Amino acid sequence: MDQENKVANEEGDIECYYGKDMEDRIYSQPLLTKRHNTTSQIAIVGANACPVESLDYEIIENELFKQDWRSRRTIQIFQYVLLKWAFALIIGLGTGLVGIFNNIAVENISGFKLLMTTKLMLEHKHFMYIVDKYKIRENLANIVALSKLFGFEIIGIRNAGVRMGLAATTALVLMHVLEELAVSSFNAGKLVGIYYKAFSALAGCNLALAAAAAALCAYIAPAAAGSGIPEVKAYLNGVDAHSILAPSTLFVKIFGSILCVSAGFVVGKEGPMVHTGACIASLIGQGGSRKYHLTWRWLRYFKNDRDRRDLITCGAAAGVASAFRAPVGGVLFALEEAASWWRSALLWRTFFTTAVVAIVLRAFIQLCSTGTCGLFGEGGLIMYDVSAAKVAYSVPDILAVILLGVIGGIFGSLYNYLVDKVLRTYSIINEKGPAVKILLVVTISLLTSICSYGLPWFATCIPCPIDTTESCPNTDLSGNYKSFQCPPNHYNDLASLFLNTNDDAIRNLLSTSTTKEFHISSLFIFFIAIYCLGVITYGIAIPSGLFIPVILAGAGYGRLIGRLFDPITKLDVGLFALLGAASFLGGTMRMTVSLCVILLELTNDLLLLPLVMLVLLISKTVGDMFNHGVYDQIVKLKGLPYMEAHAEPYMKHLVARDVVSGPLITFSGVEKVGNILHALKTTGHNGFPVIDEPPFADAPELCGLVLRSHLLVLLKGKIFSRDRVLSGDEVVHRISKFDFAKAGSGKGVKLEDLDIKDEEMDMYVDLHPITNTSPYTVVETMSLAKAAVLFRQLGLRHMCVVPKSQGRPPIVGILTRHDFLPEHILG
Numbered sequence: 160m161d162q163e164n165k166v167a168n169e170e171g172d173i174e175c176y177y178g179k180d181m182e183d184r185i186y187s188q189p190l191l192t193k194r195h196n197t198t199s200q201i202a203i204v205g206a207n208a209c210p211v212e213s214l215d216y217e218i219i220e221n222e223l224f225k226q227d228w229r230s231r232r233t234i235q236i237f238q239y240v241l242l243k244w245a246f247a248l249i250i251g252l253g254t255g256l257v258g259i260f261n262n263i264a265v266e267n268i269s270g271f272k273l274l275m276t277t278k279l280m281l282e283h284k285h286f287m288y289i290v291d292k293y294k295i296r297e298n299l300a301n302i303v304a305l306s307k308l309f310g311f312e313i314i315g316i317r318n319a320g321v322r323m324g325l326a327a328t329t330a331l332v333l334m335h336v337l338e339e340l341a342v343s344s345f346n347a348g349k350l351v352g353i354y355y356k357a358f359s360a361l362a363g364c365n366l367a368l369a370a371a372a373a374a375l376c377a378y379i380a381p382a383a384a385g386s387g388i389p390e391v392k393a394y395l396n397g398v399d400a401h402s403i404l405a406p407s408t409l410f411v412k413i414f415g416s417i418l419c420v421s422a423g424f425v426v427g428k429e430g431p432m433v434h435t436g437a438c439i440a441s442l443i444g445q446g447g448s449r450k451y452h453l454t455w456r457w458l459r460y461f462k463n464d465r466d467r468r469d470l471i472t473c474g475a476a477a478g479v480a481s482a483f484r485a486p487v488g489g490v491l492f493a494l495e496e497a498a499s500w501w502r503s504a505l506l507w508r509t510f511f512t513t514a515v516v517a518i519v520l521r522a523f524i525q526l527c528s529t530g531t532c533g534l535f536g537e538g539g540l541i542m543y544d545v546s547a548a549k550v551a552y553s554v555p556d557i558l559a560v561i562l563l564g565v566i567g568g569i570f571g572s573l574y575n576y577l578v579d580k581v582l583r584t585y586s587i588i589n590e591k592g593p594a595v596k597i598l599l600v601v602t603i604s605l606l607t608s609i610c611s612y613g614l615p616w617f618a619t620c621i622p623c624p625i626d627t628t629e630s631c632p633n634t635d636l637s638g639n640y641k642s643f644q645c646p647p648n649h650y651n652d653l654a655s656l657f658l659n660t661n662d663d664a665i666r667n668l669l670s671t672s673t674t675k676e677f678h679i680s681s682l683f684i685f686f687i688a689i690y691c692l693g694v695i696t697y698g699i700a701i702p703s704g705l706f707i708p709v710i711l712a713g714a715g716y717g718r719l720i721g722r723l724f725d726p727i728t729k730l731d732v733g734l735f736a737l738l739g740a741a742s743f744l745g746g747t748m749r750m751t752v753s754l755c756v757i758l759l760e761l762t763n764d765l766l767l768l769p770l771v772m773l774v775l776l777i778s779k780t781v782g783d784m785f786n787h788g789v790y791d792q793i794v795k796l797k798g799l800p801y802m803e804a805h806a807e808p809y810m811k812h813l814v815a816r817d818v819v820s821g822p823l824i825t826f827s828g829v830e831k832v833g834n835i836l837h838a839l840k841t842t843g844h845n846g847f848p849v850i851d852e853p854p855f856a857d858a859p860e861l862c863g864l865v866l867r868s869h870l871l872v873l874l875k876g877k878i879f880s881r882d883r884v885l886s887g888d889e890v891v892h893r894i895s896k897f898d899f900a901k902a903g904s905g906k907g908v909k910l911e912d913l914d915i916k917d918e919e920m921d922m923y924v925d926l927h928p929i930t931n932t933s934p935y936t937v938v939e940t941m942s943l944a945k946a947a948v949l950f951r952q953l954g955l956r957h958m959c960v961v962p963k964s965q966g967r968p969p970i971v972g973i974l975t976r977h978d979f980l981p982e983h984i985l986g
Contacts, residue, residue, distance in 0.1 A: 673733070823970065
């Protein structure tokens with residue numbers, strides 16, 4: 160990140176706020192505070208530590224920019240606006256197609272795995288038939304009866320002949336029973352072998368899929384690990400990092416997400432879809448590629464961070480719309496959670512992008528309904544329709560909903576706390592190399608397989624309901640009634656939750672008019688298992704989303720509360736499950752409006768709006784009493800320098816000059832080449848003040864700010880002069896504005912690319928044509944709180960601090976993102 164002014168902060172007035180602030184701080188220190196880098200701050204992106212820098216969202220108003228703007232015709236402006244909408248269309252199409260591809264792949268891979276496991280489990284019914292043939296269960300009852308007879312009744316018989324006759328008869332019966340028990344033991348061994356074979360098939364498939372996903376993340380794109388939402392959120396806040404939105408990250412995010420979700424991990428593909436949409440938007444917004452000869456004239460207009468930011472906002476919204484089939488929810492998610500800057504024009508384009516996604520999804524759902532997509536069916540794209548349930552509630556129902564909100568806030572804050580601790584532990588493990596990352600993923604996969612296959616054995620078999628419209632037991636890949644080890648006409652409720660895809664498990668929990676489908680004990684076991692597995696799974700080197708684990712756990716305890724309140728409530732247990740999912744989402748993510756709309760679009764029932772709003776508000780309020788939302792917490796934990804919308808309380812007691820320190824490196828309007836090159840080599844600064852001095856000005860005055868990247872382009876062009884004179888006209892004619900445009904991923908001019916000869920070191924270069932003559936400035940006495948809000952709202956990278964009185968140097972220092980961070984100010 161920018162290091163124009165490293166803060167010394169040796170003044171006592173800053174230290175006096177340190178103790179009080181530390182008591183109020185919720186977060187512990189970031190993981191990487193003790194690691195140093197000479198050019199930038201280091202943060203964790205995905206599962207890898209890398210340097211981060213700020214983005215240039217400010218419009219650089221230099222002479223080249225002004226000339227280009229004056230030369231634009233009306234048709235060019237129209238082309239620019241039209242291309243924005245065309246890019247929004249392409250982002251919607253691309254994200255929608257990727258969403259369809261992900262769902263089809265997950266449903267087919269998971270379906271194949273679960274069908275194979277189910278078929279192996281069904282082989283035991285052949286052996287059960289043999290056991291029934293020998294009537295072993297009845298003969299076991301005879302053994303008990305005969306033992307009782309020998310112990311009590313025979314003793315009371317005085318006739319010796321009768322007693323001998325009974326003993327002989329008993330001996331014959333025992334011999335027959337023991338012979339049949341030998342057959343039973345043989346069959347029991349066969350049954351154990353069948354169950355072991357089924358588990359081996361399930362665990363083997365999961366391990367192979369998990370290892371493949373981990374290998375992709377460990378060796379190809381470590382930035383693709385995790386949800387990706389914290390990284391996208393930080394990018395839209397103005398933080399850039401290597402490979403955060405690279406094509407390799409997009410590739411691994413798509414295929415890694417498919418593999419890990421198919422592997423049965425307690426993760427979702429919804430968070431990775433947000434990252435995927437952002438990567439697609441970033442790829443489109445690169446402004447063309449000279450390497451691949453994609454240099455269409457119109458594309459050059461998007462070679463800047465400002466337009467890319469808008470496109471990536473559209474991509475993030477499209478990702479949510481594609482994951483949940485919630486176009487309006489996607490727009491609100493981008494507005495409430497992802498984006499740091501918003502305006503009405505961006506709202507329209509984002510809405511258009513999500514509408515395109517919705518159309519693409521609908522078209523492919525109709526196509527796949529004909530059976531052309533393999534095992535992909537109605538359950539492939541999330542839609543939890545609870546509209547069949549009657550929504551009528553009274554005072555006891557409201558009390559139950561309030562209880563759900565309180566529980567969701569408590570469980571959610573605890574979940575965030577545990578995720579924080581687990582991420583810290585995993586960061587230490589992941590530092591040991593790719594092989595250790597893969598080993599950790601394989602270990603969690605094996606534990607997940609053991610829980611998914613082993614916990615249903617603790618459930619009792621339940622007789623199939625008579626009035627159900629579904630087949631019971633269900634032998635297909637999805638459904639409410641899984642047979643597992645149960646006898647005919649019985650089902651295992653825990654198997655119906657664990658041996659299904661996550662989407663189908665949620666659908667089963669939200670099913671209406673099935674009050675007693677799941678035992679209370681089974682719901683409790685499921686909630687505890689999913690809660691713990693969700694905590695320990697997030698943070699390993701795979702693409703993993705948090706939405707589905709939270710919804711699963713919340714729906715589990717929501718349905719449990721519904722069963723407990725069944726005698727006094729009118730609400731269906733399926734609606735309780737939905738409200739439980741909403742409460743847990745609110746308790747962990749602390750979003751309200753976007754989550755409310757997403758859940759309503761998912762469930763297709765507007766009558767639930769008041770209850771969903773109530774439970775979200777309560778859970779968020781309770782959760783905020785303990786810690787911050789999970790994404791805010793992860794952003795902080797990863798060391799990403801995120802600027803909050805509000806200023807910290809201690810900033811009100813500081814002014815801008817308190818956090819700037821020297822020495823400040825400045826350039827003259829016409830500067831010697833050697834001085835510029837030395838400054839670029841010895842510092843990692845990304846912005847330098849330009850000061851005009853006599854004879855170019857009557858007195859020293861601030862001309863503006865010049866960027867490091869622009870200096871590199873200018874030096875590479877070698878527009879030098881032997882005398883210290885103005886040569887701006889020559890620069891304007893020889894270099895175009897688009898030569899200074901933002902390059903693609905890591906393809907800009909670097910210091911190593913310069914070939915400056917010794918005789919050129921004493922020559923001069925005119926910096927006026929590339930200097931931003933209207934940088935944002937604040938007076939040195941402005942409160943730091945006010946400066947922080949201004950810095951964040953304008954999306955700045957540099958803020959110049961000027962003196963309050965005359966007779967001093969024209970600039971005091973430069974405020975950058977790093978200067979506003981608590982870790983920097985408070986030590």
